[in-house]
Amino acid sequence: MDLTMDANIAVLGKESVGKSALTVRLLTRRFIGEYGDIQSVYSHSLAVDGREITLNIWDSPYSQDFCVETSLFAKKVRWADGYVLVYSICDRASFNTVCRLVHAIKSARDYLDAGKAPIIIVGNKRDLHHRRTVPSEEGRLLALKTDCPFYEVSAAENYHGVLMVFHGLVGRMRDAKPHA
Ligand code: GDP
Ligand code: MG
Numbered sequence: 001m002d003l004t005m006d007a008n009i010a011v012l013g014k015e016s017v018g019k020s021a022l023t024v025r026l027l028t029r030r031f032i033g034e035y036g037d038i039q040s041v042y043s044h045s046l047a048v049d050g051r052e053i054t055l056n057i058w059d060s061p062y063s064q065d066f067c068v069e070t071s072l073f074a075k076k077v078r079w080a081d082g083y084v085l086v087y088s089i090c091d092r093a094s095f096n097t098v099c100r101l102v103h104a105i106k107s108a109r110d111y112l113d114a115g116k117a118p119i120i121i122v123g124n125k126r127d128l129h130h131r132r133t134v135p136s137e138e139g140r141l142l143a144l145k146t147d148c149p150f151y152e153v154s155a156a157e158n159y160h161g162v163l164m165v166f167h168g169l170v171g172r173m174r175d176a177k178p179h180a
Contacts, residue, residue, distance in 0.1 A: 007173055008056045009166075010076040012101055013086035014094040015062045018124040021155035022086060023059040025162045031155060037061045048170050055166065062097075068108045077108040082169045083119045087139075089152065090131040095123075095138065102146045118172030119148045122165055127154040 011019045020035035027044050039060040046053045058076060065071040085101050087094035102119060109117060123139045136152055143150030149168045153161035 005051065005053045005170075005174075006056070007053060007082060007170065008058070008080045009082050009084060009169065010058045010080035011060075011084045011086065012073075012076070012105075013062065014088075014091070014097040017086045017088040017091065017094045018155045019086050020059055022084070022122070022124060022153070022162055022165070023057055025155045025159055026057070026166055029159050031157075046166060046170065048167060053170055055170075066100075066104045066108075068111045073104070074108060074112075077105055078112055078114065080117065082117055082173050084122055084165060084169060085119060085148075086122045086124050087134065088125045088128075089123045089134050089136075089139075090125055090128050092133045095134045095142075099142060102142070102148065106146075116176060118169055118176055119146070120165055120169045120172070121146075121148045121150045123150075123152040124155055126152045126161075127157045 011023055013019050020038045021031060023042065024035065025031055027042055041056055041058045044055045044057060046055060063072055066073050068074050083105055085098045087098045098121060105119060121139060121143050123134065139150050139152065151161065151165050153165060155162055
């Protein structure tokens with residue numbers, strides 16, 4: 001791999017799971033609390049194993065339209081080299097959405113002949129364990145079945161966990177194209 005690398009990352013998941021909180025945490029190390037409906041691509045540099053990696057991170061509100069030809073989802077699938085799929089451990093429906101998204105991304109990439117790309121599954125809001133409705137085991141099992149790394153994090157309480165998610169994704173991207 002080259003000494004520098006540019007990677008496009010799409011952060012996807014149902015509304016209010018903390019996509020913007022995770023993204024802003026990575027960029028600023030801070031948790032602000034309220035983010036509105038951010039739709040933006042951010043650039044952020046990460047040092048991984050002594051190498052500078054520039055991540056372009058696309059954070060946007062959720063849309064149910066998964067059409068592989070016309071949807072914004074298809075545009076994101078095409079644009080991205082890697083995906084961070086987020087659910088909230090307190091929101092069962094958001095976990096179901098991540099299950100759908102894993103398969104939707106894989107089949108859209110097949111359809112677009114885009115090859116394989118790493119997907120990371122993230123259970124966010126770990127600090128709200130008293131309200132948990134999705135056991136860790138379920139996240140782990142989904143990850144195992146779909147061959148994706150899995151993390152549980154709290155964008156609210158822990159910067160390090162969020163950083164590990166993006167490091168994990170970069171590691172997988174490097175494995176995916178070792179000679180790039
Ligand atoms: P998005 O719609 O997926 O971008 O979700 P946001 O990032 O806007 O977050 C939705 C709400 O969840 C906001 O009120 C955040 O403050 C809150 N939130 C996000 N991450 C966490 C977390 O890790 N723990 C807790 N307790 N709240 C969080
Ligand atoms: Mg958002």
